[in-house]
Amino acid sequence: ARAQLHQAEAAFRLAREQYRNSLFVAPFRATIAAIYFDSGEFVPAGQPVFLLVSPHGFKADVPIPETYWKDVQIGQTVLATFPDLPGKQYVGTVLWKETAIDPISRTFRARVVLKQTDSKLRAGMFGLFRIAVKTVTNMPVVPDNAISSRTEIVIDPQTGQSRYLQKHYVFVVEGGRARRKPVTIALESDTRVAIGTGLQAGDSLIVVGQKLVKDGQPVRVVE
Incomplete structure (x- = not known):
């Protein structure tokens, strides 16, 4: 009888431990946005079971062209808009940025934290994030479709190595x-x-x- 009691106590302790391991506790106040497994399914070790979303702030990893790596600083203000939420603008800050450039996309990621959110904003939404990295004054501003570009191959006469150089140009009217x-x-x-x-x-x-x-072609200006 004593042996059976010990076996029952061991089984109880094992069942209690298994029960405790079956509970999921969020590390922060959150809402379950997605469930990846159904009841009774086997969950492999290391696989996420839920997607948790905090109602107190959203984060976004924003890809940025490598040419702006030096200009983007931690703590900079970010303005975010979302096509599904017309007329609304959200303010955030740059939390961190990657120190390495993706060799394929030639971009780096910056993590943005939105300071203000509301019930209409949802995780996974497509957004447009604006970071003011440079201010220019007294420069002509033109529509982007007025700019034409072409890529040229430049060969270094000393080393013989080649590199690609992108040149931009516009067309203006001079003397008709x-x-x-x-x-x-x-x-x-x-x-x-x-x-x-x-x-x-x-x-x-x-x-x-x-x-x-074409360059030199006669044109007539239409007002």
Whole structure:
């Protein structure tokens, strides 16, 4: 009888331990956004069972072109908008950024934490995040579709190594003819481009049909 009592106590302790291991406790106040396994299913070790979402803040890993790595700083303000939530804008900050560049996409990730959220914002939504990395003044700003680009291969005469160089240009009207002007880009936004060099205030920029004209071709300006 004593042996049976010990066996029963051992079985009880094992059952109690298994019960405790079957409980899931969130490390923070959260809402279950997704469940990956049904009741009774076998869960392999290390596999996530739930997706938890905190109602007090959202994080997003934002891919950013490598050229802005030095400009993005921890603590910078971020403005976020979401196509599914028109008219609403959320404010966040940069929490951290990767120190390595992805060799395929040529981007790095910056983690953004939104300070303000509401019940309409959902995990997994597509968003547009804006970080003011540079301010320019007294520069011509033109529509992005006015810029044409071409890639050239440049060979170093000393080493013989080749590299790709992207050049930008626009078409302006001078003396009734289209003239191609090389330009440099100082800053880009969604639909606008700030021109660093190549354009002057008062230049007549061709913004319609610029992909069809050639350098020196006669053109007629239509007001």
